[in-house]
Amino acid sequence: MTTDQNNPISEVQAQNKNGSPAEIYDEMFVPTFFGRFTGLTLKAAGVDYGHSVIDVGCGTGALAVAATNRVGPEGKVAGLDPNEEMLARARVKDVPVDWYHGPAEQLPFEDESFDSVVSQFALMYFEDKPKALQEMHRVLKPGGKLAALVPDAIDRSPGFSVATELLHRLFGEEIVRGMREPFKDGDPDYLRKVCDEAGLQNAEIISATGAGRFNAPADFMKVEGSCAWTLGGLLSEEQLNLLYEESNQAFKPFQQDDGSITINTPCLIIQAVRS
Ligand SMILES: C[S@@+](CC[C@H](N)C(=O)[O-])C[C@H]1O[C@@H](n2cnc3c(N)ncnc32)[C@H](O)[C@@H]1O
Structure with a gap:
């Protein structure tokens, strides 16, 4: 895919097919960002050939689908999410995954059912984190x-820090709040406390960095602007175009030789072994 950086309407924007937010999430956010962290999460949980795996907070299934490739035909993969729209999108995929509707706090499985429990970019939204970890x-x-990945603090994430500074400068504090929200659990002491409350005695909090990749400096914000659940639901067409124009300059420092930008994103992973 090529991108003309001088064209204010890039291919990213042109690809927005007016689908449901979950379809847009799957087509725009997964390939550029969430789908690029699956290797980190599966590695942290030691997912291997023949394993049975559950992906908790699976969304449209990026991690569950990646797990099917690791476990092979001898393995078994399940995905669970409380959002029916996300699950509907997951279910159209031709993959050997059993999809379940429900929250992490109440898993519809017997004790001792899985070799690995994985979760990425979801724990920060769980209502009762200790209960979810217990489950x-x-x-x-x-x-x-088990391995549950969350983004580290936004201050340690240069690309997202630039994004929030830019949004703050252009549109004020209200707009920035949503961008900061997913980073709120990025504190090892806080996560340790949650693990203690859950009674996970041997839990460790490890650090790992993954990266989003976008075809051009403005495309990072164009992905955020493509969905009603993110900036697309907060900013007008005119405001989005201003944001994309300003992004060309703001994200230049993240640009690679091929014109793409890499948004390195430090994460924290709760890792625990069932004794
Ligand atoms: C940013 S998405 C991440 C989805 C997926 N893990 C991925 O990597 O693409 C966050 C997901 O967490 C789910 N979620 C929110 N609260 C939850 C809960 N209590 N239990 C399980 N999942 C939850 C949401 O429905 C959403 O699908």
């Missing part, structure tokens, strides 16, 4: 591992 631990087989 994720309960369904693990003895010796099984």
